[in-house]
Amino acid sequence: xxxxxxxGSLTATVHHPSYDGQxxxxxxxxxxxxxxxxxxxxxxxxxxxxxxxxxxxxxxxxGARQVFGLKPTDKLAIQDVIVGVVDAVEDAHA
Amino acid sequence: MQxxxxxxxxxxxxxxxxxxxxxxxxxEPVDVRGKATGAPLxxxxxxSAGPGEVVFLVGAREAALAMDESFVPVDAxxxxxxxxxxxxxxxxxxxxxxxxxxxx
Numbered sequence: 001x002x003x004x005x006x007x008g009s010l011t012a013t014v015h016h017p018s019y020d021g022q023x024x025x026x027x028x029x030x031x032x033x034x035x036x037x038x039x040x041x042x043x044x045x046x047x048x049x050x051x052x053x054x055x056x057x058x059x060x061x062x063g064a065r066q067v068f069g070l071k072p073t074d075k076l077a078i079q080d081v082i083v084g085v086v087d088a089v090e091d092a093h094a
Numbered sequence: 095m096q097x098x099x100x101x102x103x104x105x106x107x108x109x110x111x112x113x114x115x116x117x118x119x120x121x122e123p124v125d126v127r128g129k130a131t132g133a134p135l136x137x138x139x140x141x142s143a144g145p146g147e148v149v150f151l152v153g154a155r156e157a158a159l160a161m162d163e164s165f166v167p168v169d170a171x172x173x174x175x176x177x178x179x180x181x182x183x184x185x186x187x188x189x190x191x192x193x194x195x196x197x198x
Contacts, residue, residue, distance in 0.1 A: 010179035051182035077160030
């Protein structure tokens, strides 16, 4: 799973049915010290995260289907899901 | 999933059987300011996007799952038309769906 910071939001009225009723947030990948490590991406929020929160991202479809209570064979076109709001990270290399 | 802008269309008459009727668009990944962040790629369209529009993409196996016929060789699909995208921090970055100039 990836560590990321929630940096914004987006609205998309027209979307694939997989995204019906889901909250989309803009996230930026960060390292253990909170430093930005890559480009902004979009994640579906399933952990009531908000702007500025450090979050845990499941970045793979099978895990996403599990979060949505679906079977591995079900069709869900979602990869990145926020599955936790991080309280603290201890990074030995930071 | 990532933000991108549609910059063109792609026509391939001869393609794998499951891809008949699938709309292919050329997109370039962008950041929240509308600046290109990577090399253009071809994505299958599921939401009737058009040139100049800001969209979001899903990749990998989930791209194929977005298609009506889901056992197809597709590794990038357009799954949403972005109305607005904005950053809460630094007061920077605002992207509107049909803004060819990108954000300011």
